[in-house]
Amino acid sequence: MIEDDFYSTIKLKTGEEIFAKVAATEEDDRTLLLVTNPIIVSEVKGRNGIMGYKIEPWLKTTTEDMFIINMDDVLTMTESSDIEMITMYQTYCRDSYKTKSNETKISRKMGYLANVNDAKEILEKLFKNS
Numbered sequence: 001m002i003e004d005d006f007y008s009t010i011k012l013k014t015g016e017e018i019f020a021k022v023a024a025t026e027e028d029d030r031t032l033l034l035v036t037n038p039i040i041v042s043e044v045k046g047r048n049g050i051m052g053y054k055i056e057p058w059l060k061t062t063t064e065d066m067f068i069i070n071m072d073d074v075l076t077m078t079e080s081s082d083i084e085m086i087t088m089y090q091t092y093c094r095d096s097y098k099t100k101s102n103e104t105k106i107s108r109k110m111g112y113l114a115n116v117n118d119a120k121e122i123l124e125k126l127f128k129n130s
Contacts, residue, residue, distance in 0.1 A: 005036075007086050010069070010077040016040070018058050019080070019089055024071075031071035037093045038067060041085070055092045 008022040010033070020038035024031060038058035045051055059067070080086065 007080045007089065008077050009080055010035070010038075011075045012069070013073055013075050016058070019085065020058075021089075022077075033069040033071060033074070033077075035067050035069055037065050037089075037096070039089060039092055041088070053088060055088060057096070 005021050005023045008020060010018050010020065010022070012018070017040070018035070018038040019041055020035040022036075023034045025034060026032075040056050040058055042054045042056070043051055044054045
């Protein structure tokens with residue numbers, strides 16, 4: 001049975017701290033967390049001393065937006081009701097969704113497309129002639 005979603009800060013045993021929308025579920029006598037769009041939040045200090053936040057995806061090399069974390073890998077977690085944090089998270093999710101849906105497909109109209117061998121040959125000729 002999956003519990004209702006809630007916003008949470010999760011500290012993993014690896015030391016990573018993530019913020020995400022979370023749903024907990026029981027499966028085979030273990031608790032699993034379904035995390036949606038997990039992010040890492042870092043404080044940054046500007047040149048003039050103004051503090052801000054930098055938001056990055058937890059995993060940068062995937063396009064997936066939902067992950068399963070075993071509760072055994074969690075050091076601690078807390079439900080968040082921080083409106084500022086939730087708003088930043090929702091804005092990040094909305095912006096990343098727009099970016100994913102507006103990704104441009106590569107086409108010949110954008111320029112010359114070549115296979116690796118042809119491109120290598122052309123680049124070698126350019127290098128020899130320079």
